[in-house]
Structures are given as C-alpha cells and as structure tokens.
Amino acid sequence: MPATPAVELFEVILAVHIMAVVVAFGVTFAFPIIFGVGAKIEPRSLPLLHRIEYSIEQRLINPGLAVVVLAGIYLASKLHVWSDFFVQWGLGVSIVIGALVGSVMIPTAKRAATTAERDIAASGEGEVKLSDEYRALTRRLNIVGSLLSLLVLATVYIMVTRPGS
Numbered sequence: 001m002p003a004t005p006a007v008e009l010f011e012v013i014l015a016v017h018i019m020a021v022v023v024a025f026g027v028t029f030a031f032p033i034i035f036g037v038g039a040k041i042e043p044r045s046l047p048l049l050h051r052i053e054y055s056i057e058q059r060l061i062n063p064g065l066a067v068v069v070l071a072g073i074y075l076a077s078k079l080h081v082w083s084d085f086f087v088q089w090g091l092g093v094s095i096v097i098g099a100l101v102g103s104v105m106i107p108t109a110k111r112a113a114t115t116a117e118r119d120i121a122a123s124g125e126g127e128v129k130l131s132d133e134y135r136a137l138t139r140r141l142n143i144v145g146s147l148l149s150l151l152v153l154a155t156v157y158i159m160v161t162r163p164g165s
C-alpha cells in the first residue's frame with residue numbers, strides 16, 4: 001500500500017490560497033488610517049500617499065488576486081466542488097473585485113494624486129485647501145474601498161462556513 005504523504009499537495013495549495021488572501025487584501029484595511037493620518041498631520045503628503053495606494057493596487061493586490069483565483073481553481077477541481085455555492089461566490093466576487101480595482105480604484109487614485117497636487121500648488125505656502133473635486137474623488141475611493149473590504153470579509157466567512165454544502 002503506498003504511504004500517504006504527511007502533507008498533501010492540495011493542503012499546500014490551500015495554504016498558498018490563504019497566504020495570497022492575506023498578502024493581497026491585508027493592507028487595504030489600513031488605507032483609511034493611512035489617509036486619515038496623512039490628511040490631518042500633513043496634507044502635502046496626499047499626492048505621495050495616493051501614488052503609493054495605486055502602486056500597491058497594481059503590484060500587490062492584482063497579482064495577489066490572480067494567485068488567489070489560480071489556487072482556488074486548483075482546489076475546486078481537485079476537491080470536485082465546482083457546483084458548491086462557496087466556489088461560485090468566490091469566482092464571482094474575484095471578478096467583481098478585479099474589475100472594481102482595475103476600473104475604479106486605480107484610475108480614481110491616479111486622479112486624486114494629480115488633483116491633490118494641483119490643489120497644493122494653488123494653495124502656495126499657506127494652509128492647503130483641498131477642492132470639492134478632490135473630496136468627491138476620495139469619497140468614491142472610500143465608498144468603493146469599503147465595499148471591497150466587506151466583500152473580502154464576506155468571502156472568508158462564506159469559504160469557511162460553506163453554506164448549503
């Protein structure tokens with residue numbers, strides 16, 4: 001009888017799946033604090049913070065999401081659970097997250113960076129006055145960012161509890 005390995009490949013891939021979730025989405029929960037402190041202590045840091053924000057989305061969140069999905073596809077195939085709700089939810093939510101990051105978060109953060117830069121230049125040496133345009137852009141970033149965070153938390157809950165399975 002062949003010996004069963006102490007650790008099976010699917011368990012390693014499951015660990016990779018969860019590691020990628022942490023790496024991709026962990027930082028997003030800190031964004032409200034980073035921007036809250038930046039706006040309060042040093043508004044002139046806001047263009048830099050928005051550049052860091054969209055660079056993280058391009059270099060960490062999108063590639064991390066790709067690893068989550070690839071590992072998830074392997075797991076769903078290996079465990080024969082494609083028809084389970086939690087897998088279909090995971091796939092659907094990953095598409096929604098990828099689309100919102102690519103088509104709303106990254107372009108809006110780019111516009112917020114240039115708009116904040118313009119507002120800072122217009123304020124001269126005095127107190128920084130941020131325009132209504134900048135505030136509208138950050139409102140959109142906050143609303144869509146919160147929605148993304150909620151979707152990630154809901155997905156962890158659904159992946160763990162697997163309703164209906």
Ligand code: HEM
Nearest residue numbers: 018021069072073075076087090091094152155156159160
């Ligand atoms: C934002 C997206 C996702 C998040 C946050 C997420 C999170 C998780 C977590 C935390 C687990 C561990 C659950 C446990 O072992 O109790 C898990 C397991 C799993 N995920 Fe995901 N996942 C996501 C996307 C996907 C996708 C796109 C697929 C499939 C295409 C998928 C398929 C699976 C499968 C099959 C398992 C369970 C393996 C097993 O039975 O042990 N996930 N996921």
